[in-house]
Every structure is written in structure tokens, then in C-alpha cells.
Amino acid sequence: MPFFPLRRSLDNIAQLVEGYGQDVSDIASTVGMGLSEAELRDAASDPVILNDFLEEAAKVCNQRFLGIEFAKLHGWGLISSAWMLTLGSGTVGEALQLLADHLQQQSSFTTALLEITPNGAAYCFEVRGVPASRPVIHRSRVQATELGLARTCLELREVLGERWMPSHCQFRHAEPLNLEPLQRMFGNELSFNQDVSAICITQADLDAPLPQLQAAERQRLQAALESSGEALALRVERVIRFMMNTDRCTLERVASMMKSNPRTLQHQLKQDGTSYQSLYDAVREDLAKYYTSHSQLSIAAITERLHFTDTAAFSRFFRGRIGMSPSKYRNHTPASLS
Template sequence: MHRSISARDTSQAATVMGAVVSGFASFLRQQGAEAEDIFERSAINPDVLSDPNQPISLPAFLKAIDTAALLTENDNFGLWLGNQYRPEYLGLWGYVGLSSATLGDALMNMSRYFPDFQSRSSLKLNHHQGKVRLEYGLLDGSIVSRRHDAEMTLGNVFNVMRRALGERWAPLEVHFSHGRPECWQDHQKAFRTDVRFEQESNAIVLNALDLSRPMPGADPQLLLIAKQSFNVIRLAGSVRFTLAERVRSEIVETIHTGVPRIEQIADRLGLPVWTLTRQLKDEGHTFSSLFDSVRKELAYNYLEKTAMSISKLAELLGYTETSSFTHAFNRWFGASPKRWRDRTRESARIDEL
């Protein structure tokens, strides 16, 4: 039986407010899936349904989404989960947006309190030449399975935008850092606009003039209560990132667009290469060792959870030859990728009997 791997231990696991579980459970029922079964497989306590402000493990919640995608055979599970997610299902974070005066205020407030709603994560607004980019990213380098999460999260924010701009509104563009999935046309249907993959970040691009639109549910008193509640909870107040964690996260974000170079990662982090190298050494790491560990976890994730061919996976991970990937996989796991996948699937079938 194969055990899940992790490149390193973290001092504090990433969390998300339990409010997300309610909307997830509702969508599971619509898909004909058993929420209790998926909760159990992902080590999520169903009691969280009655305590929306309780923090739960973000990796466990993302595992639940990945598991649901497999069990329902819905490759775009995260996309459609986010597309139908009512902002009210997001608890305090959703109400921070819904009760704001304008869409611009809503997005600023949601960006400000997002690290409290979901730790080790980032949501930020960037203005440039009459356009606005709302960018989302995971900062936890231990999480390598990110596609369903990114599509769900942008869908959540998209639904808040539609409250102000109308159900027929569409953004200028939507960007995802992951590769283009097989049924990519669904993404254009869900967001009603051009969706681009293998981009620098996950983002919704809209016209800056849209920010002035009033939120129909604006409620200053409710907004004040939500903000005060966040200040009390302050889930992410003590989170500290090591540089190695930040580098791993950037490698995960960029590997789908080509082999990440240390110069590229240093630039994304706003550090000189020599500073990045020295600080990683102080933490007991090198850039190449972190790159190798990310490749290892991504290989494990894709072989276990997808039917991707070995040659395609080798290309995705930046190997010019499939034989080079096979050699690396043998070094990591003591077996060829094909033999490892066959053995893992046989173990899973035995467990289900």
C-alpha cells in the first residue's frame, strides 16, 4: 500500500474556514455523490457543517475536491463547483464582499481578509491602464494539486462580481497558471469570456469602471460585524513562511510553462539570485533540491490521480526525454512510473473489496 508523500513538515498547516464545506456538500448531492464518504476519505469532520467559522485543513479540503472529481468522473469538478457557489456559502468572507458599498470596496475587503479566511494564500488587486486584475495564488509550497482549487476560487469571486454587474456580465479575460485541460471549452462557458491557460498567475481581468457599481446587498452594519469577527478570529495572524516554502510554491505555479530557472523565481520573489541562494542555504536547501522535490510530488500526484501518459507527464515536468523522467522516478520510488501506477491501482482495487 502506498502512502502519501510530503517533501517536508510544516510548522503550521494551511487552513480554510469551514463555511466552504456547506456549499461543497450541497454540490456533491447535486452530483449524486455521498458527501459523508468523501469527508471520511479526506479526513474532514462533518461536524464542521454546524460551525462555519471553524478552521479546517486546506490540504484536506482540496483532497476532498480532487476525490470528488475522481468519483464523479467530472474532470471540471472544481470549475462547476465554483460556478454555482453562492457567495453566502463562503460565510464571513462572502458577507464581507456582499455587504460592501461598491464592487471595488467588495474586492478590496475580500482581498484584505482573504488570508484570514484561507491561510497561506493570496488575493490581490492590481490596477493598470484602465483594467483591474484580481489575482489568486496558493503560497503553501506543499500543495501541488492546484487546478480544481484555482478554478473554484476564481468562480467564487466571479459570482460576487455578478451580484453587482448582473448575471449576463462577463470579465475581459480569465487566466489560469495551470495547463489547458481536455474539456477547456467548459471554462469559456462558465466565465463567458476568453480563458487563457499557462499564464503567470490565476486572475480575473475586468474594466476598472466596473468597480464603481453598487453592491445590491450593501449593509454597513453587517460589514462592520463581519470585519470585527475576522479581527477576533485572525486565523492567519501567526503564519510565517520560510523562503523554501515560497520557492516551492513559485516552482509549482510556473513549471507548467517551462522549466523554472532560479533567475525567474528570484525575480518573482523580488530577490537577487545571490540572496535567494544564500538564504536557501541557511535554511538547508538548494534551488535544485527544491525543484527535484516538486517534480517528485507532482509525478506522484499525476500518476495517482490522472490517466496522463508517461510521455506527457515527462514533458509536463520539464524532461526532454521520457527516459530521463523514468530514471528520476526510479530514484524516487524504486520502480518505473508504469509499474508504480499499476501497483498502486491494484492496491486500490484490493482496498475497495
């Protein structure tokens, strides 16, 4: 399943951008997205085109919070489908776990994880990285990240009440000049330049009950959920990405999280034409580029966050992968809307 159904979404976003005096077909043309049914099917599974489309729309409309505006127009029904799959009287927490699993299996664009915390859980939502060899128009992932988290909040309000807010919300990207649109959507407890983008949910909200579903409908939805499996490399990449913000992101820990062992996991990855180290380095490269260009973290802070021994080691890695120093890359990144 794509991040959002493009044909249905295109009509909504067309109306949105027309309100800013822009034409959605011009935006699609700029990012190389065709508008025929076949071309939209291809675009729906292309993370580069989807992200470029959202960022380009925000740019031409000069609207920093276009992703949030789009979220208000577009319903997924993913959370409602997820909670319907829970056994008995399912809970919000069970639905969010199923939703995270669903996005992992069905979306080539996004990745999600429900991380248990002392006071509840953090629903972590990220836009997947793209191969370094793939050209992109926009490096920022702000619009897609805020769209995904905003849509999740709006779906949760269908269950927890229209005034519901997460207990806290955090973003990898830098703080914008105007916080009001984010505060209206996510509440006042916001933080930026963080190691993950997430909304935090209290234990009481996680335990809130959800409606039951008839057995036949549950089986139909379960079959849809399992209709396409996630490649091993993508699953490993997902675990690495979310464990990168801890000091325990090792092959042994990743294998344990995947209920495997290091030797078996390495063998399986080799059969798929990759390796743990290749995936680990690809995630570090992707996050290094993102933090350097779209956060206010210092080079020293990025070095520590990505587990390099010192800034010299980080700079060598960055230059070897990107072809320029972190500071030069930061200076060459166009300023995003604030």
C-alpha cells in the same frame, strides 16, 4: 484562513451531495476527516484532506463539475474584504492583488498570483503540492482548482455585473468531454493542458473602481490580513511554482522577485532546514506527477515545460523521485471523471 470555512461549508456541501443520494459523513470518513469542531479545525489546514474530500465527493456523486456547483452555493467574501483594504477609491486590480497576498498568508491549501499581461492580468490559482511521503487518495486537483476560479468569477460579478466573464480561462488539467458547465461559468475562451490555471481579466476591468471603506473598518481588516505570516519556504515555493512556466526560473531570478539576493536567500532557507534546490525539485516532482496523470501532454512536452535537457533526464528524475517511469505512472493513475 482556510481555503473555505469548513463548518459553514459542510452544511452547504451536505445538501449538495444529498441531492445525489450520498451522505457527506460517509465521504468524510473515507478520506479520514472527522466532523467534530476540533477535527474540522485540523482539517481546514490540511491540504491532503481538503483535496481528497472534494475529489471523493465528485467521485461518489458521479459529478465531474461538483466544484463549480459548490462554488455557486458558497460565498467567501474574500474579494470584498480585499478591495475594502485598498486606499481611496480602490480598483478591482488592487483587490485581486490583495486577495492573492491574503491567500498566500492564510491558506495552506491554495496559492495565487496576479500576473500582469499586455492586455490586463491573469489571476493564477493553484492547489499547493503535498510532500511525496504523504499518502493521498486522489491525485487530481480538478475540483479544488475549478472551485477556486469559479468562486473568484462569482465574486467579481458582484462588482462587474452578473453577465461578466473573464476574457480567457485556462487550466493545467485535460479537457473534459462536456464543456458546457465550464463555458457557463468562464465563457467560451477556454484552454487546457496549460502551464498554469488562471482567469484573464482585461485592463478595463482591472481599473474598475470599488467602494471606499471607513478607516476603522479598514484597519480591522488589515489586522486580520496580517494576523499570520507565510513561512519563507512557502513563499519561495510559490514563486518557483509560478516561474516554472518561464525559462528564467533560477535562484537569481527567484531571489530578485523576493527582493533578496541568492546568498541571503540560501542562508535563510538553510536556517529553515531546506534549500532552494530542494524546493525547486519538489515543485518539479509535483508538477511532473500532475501533468503525467491529469493532462494530455506528451512526455516530451512535460520534459520541455519542466526544463529538463531531454526525456532521458526527465525519466531519470521521475524514476528517482517516484520509483517508476513516467509512462508507468500514467498508466497506473485512475481515470478521472470526464
